[in-house]
Amino acid sequence: MRIVMADDSTLLREGLERLLVEAGHQVVAAVDDGPSFVTAVLQHRPDVALVDVRMPPSHSDEGMRAAVQVRESWPAAPILVLSQYVELSYADELLATGNGGIGYLLKDRVSDIDEFLDAVQRIAAGGTVLDPQVVAQVMTVGRRNDPVQALTPREREVLTLMAEGRSNAAIAAAMVVTEGAVAKHIQRIFGKLGLEQDDSDNRRVLAVLAYLRG
Structure with a gap:
């Protein structure tokens, strides 16, 4: 490169x-x-x-x-x-x-x-x-009126691993679950954060951004 x-x-x-x-x-x-x-x-x-x-x-x-x-x-x-x-x-x-x-x-x-x-x-x-x-460090910031608070502990764990840049396969390995289960968690995260399907946006990045801004 x-x-x-x-x-x-x-x-x-x-x-x-x-x-x-x-x-x-x-x-x-x-x-x-x-x-x-x-x-x-x-x-x-x-x-x-x-x-x-x-x-x-x-x-x-x-x-x-x-x-x-x-x-x-x-x-x-x-x-x-x-x-x-x-x-x-x-x-x-x-x-x-x-x-x-x-x-x-x-x-x-x-x-x-x-x-x-x-x-x-x-x-x-x-x-x-x-x-x-x-x-x-981001997690220590107060999350008042933060949509991330609507996530379950399992979904927050998935989002944390996403924020570290891990792929679905790596998240599945870390959480000892299937990739299919991870994909379902991610879809629910997108829904709770109001990230509707849009080919012009990278929802994974937007989810991480919502996490950082919380």
């Missing part, structure tokens, strides 16, 4: 680049700030774009804002956000700018090479991958 990456840490940037190249991918651009990331992604249109949350010039949420800017110009841009800590600012806005092909992982996950490379592959294929710690 062709990959663009952005991180202001030279050590981490070069380490990730070497890891990706050894896995058979091509890093077409490696930059160290938000504006350069936006330019590189829109120029190269890579299979996946990796971006750190905190980068110059603001050293706050520059990377997240750059990712949102990319998706304003290229809604289908496949982006994996990496962060040292959970930063939820702009997260729901980023998820809302396209259908799938988005991920948010803590940098600790990179140490599990197989898990990291699998996440990159899933995002390139249009999937959504969220770090379990990101999901856990």
